[in-house]
Amino acid sequence: MAADASTPPRPSPVAPLPAAALTVVGIGASAGGLSALEALVARLPEGPLAAIVLQHHGPEHGSMLAEILTRAARRPVETAVDGARVRPGAIYVIPGGVDASVAGGAFRIAPTTDRIPRESIDQLFTSLAADVGPQAIGVVLSGVGHDGTAGLRAIKAAGGLTFAQDPATAEQPGMPESALAAGCADLALAPAQIGDALRRLGQRSLAIGAAHTPHVDEPTLARILQALHAAHGVDFATYKTATIERRIARRMALRLIDRVEEYVELLGSRPDEVAGLYADLLIGVTEFFRDGEPFELLKTAVFPRLLRGGELPIRIWVPGCSTGEEAYSVAMSLCRPTGSPATSRATIAATRSSGRCARCWCSRATTSARTRRSRGSIW
Numbered sequence: 001m002a003a004d005a006s007t008p009p010r011p012s013p014v015a016p017l018p019a020a021a022l023t024v025v026g027i028g029a030s031a032g033g034l035s036a037l038e039a040l041v042a043r044l045p046e047g048p049l050a051a052i053v054l055q056h057h058g059p060e061h062g063s064m065l066a067e068i069l070t071r072a073a074r075r076p077v078e079t080a081v082d083g084a085r086v087r088p089g090a091i092y093v094i095p096g097g098v099d100a101s102v103a104g105g106a107f108r109i110a111p112t113t114d115r116i117p118r119e120s121i122d123q124l125f126t127s128l129a130a131d132v133g134p135q136a137i138g139v140v141l142s143g144v145g146h147d148g149t150a151g152l153r154a155i156k157a158a159g160g161l162t163f164a165q166d167p168a169t170a171e172q173p174g175m176p177e178s179a180l181a182a183g184c185a186d187l188a189l190a191p192a193q194i195g196d197a198l199r200r201l202g203q204r205s206l207a208i209g210a211a212h213t214p215h216v217d218e219p220t221l222a223r224i225l226q227a228l229h230a231a232h233g234v235d236f237a238t239y240k241t242a243t244i245e246r247r248i249a250r251r252m253a254l255r256l257i258d259r260v261e262e263y264v265e266l267l268g269s270r271p272d273e274v275a276g277l278y279a280d281l282l283i284g285v286t287e288f289f290r291d292g293e294p295f296e297l298l299k300t301a302v303f304p305r306l307l308r309g310g311e312l313p314i315r316i317w318v319p320g321c322s323t324g325e326e327a328y329s330v331a332m333s334l335c336r337p338t339g340s341p342a343t344s345r346a347t348i349a350a351t352r353s354s355g356r357c358a359r360c361w362c363s364r365a366t367t368s369a370r371t372r373r374s375r376g377s378i379w
Contacts, residue, residue: 022088022105023049023135025198026128028121028151030056030143032171034065036191037141038072041091043195045202046075049137050086052102053077054094054124056143066093082109094124101127125151134159134250139194140185141165143175150287152184156280159250161201162186163194183279186254200256214252214260216245224248227267228281231274236281247280288325299333314346321350
């Protein structure tokens with residue numbers, strides 16, 4: 001089962017590009033996203049970044065979007081084609097009515113069974129995280145629902161950078177709000193500001209997405225760990241140094257900082273940056289019913305035996321619950337074991353180090369949820 005963290009469905013392994021080969025910006029939008037897309041692409045730099053735009057629409061609207069964005073970007077915008085290599089500096093539009101991903105630096109595009117695939121942005125972003133890792137950047141713009149949230153989480157977990165449109169500027173704020181509530185977006189900005197941020201990143205000598213991890217000497221690392229411990233009461237001394245360095249590099253890229261010494265100074269003056277690094281080190285790796293086999297075993301073998309005690313109380317502890325999905329999965333499995341009695345009572349305690357949680361979960365680091373099994377419902 002999961003430790004303290006959240007990850008989207010794991011993509012099939014592919015052969016990633018060399019780290020310095022390509023930086024790819026994935027841009028996802030849905031309802032109300034056209035004006036946001038125009039404002040963003042108008043500010044995109046003409047440097048080495050490749051941009052892939054995916055908006056929920058039917059097959060008949062794909063070519064229209066490419067034409068509209070060509071006018072906004074003042075340079076050609078291409079329609080992505082299956083098997084074509086992703087080129088530095090190019091802007092691509094995913095056609096409507098397809099499932100799209102990137103593998104080995106090339107597009108993988110196939111017709112979808114749904115006219116508007118609701119999780120198509122997640123699929124694209126997750127493939128970018130697997131293919132280019134820390135060179136991936138994800139952007140979620142206006143739209144209804146939650147598509148893009150899991151994809152941003154995958155990019156962030158791979159060391160890339162993530163943006164969401166400021167919900168106050170979005171015609172339909174659902175998708176940006178979902179990403180922000182899940183803690184998957186590094187920054188929330190207006191579309192034009194996101195374009196400006198990407199331009200500034202492209203102008204830096206520092207590799208975007210923290211592809212080149214700086215070495216942090218022991219005294220400097222000790223100062224950083226002390227700042228984290230003083231602010232959040234968590235000792236990261238036993239973390240792998242390479243993991244900490246990768247997360248520091250990601251934060252440096254986000255803050256447009258080239259030298260570790262400058263970043264240490266920033267930590268000393270900005271409590272919000274200490275909180276940002278802390279959140280990065282605790283990045284979630286969980287989902288509902290992640291690792292299905294253990295949950296199936298709980299449901300069919302473990303819980304039925306425990307529930308044979310009738311009204312005897314059951315106590316379950318889920319450590320490292322992250323945003324709560326695993327604890328809820330345990331509760332749902334408890335309510336649906338085969339061959340169990342009609343009712344039973346249980347206390348589920350879920351704990352985590354981070355303070356962020358699912359909307360329907362708790363607001364602090366420890367919670368106790370009482371569940372009552374009656375006709376398959378949780379009360």
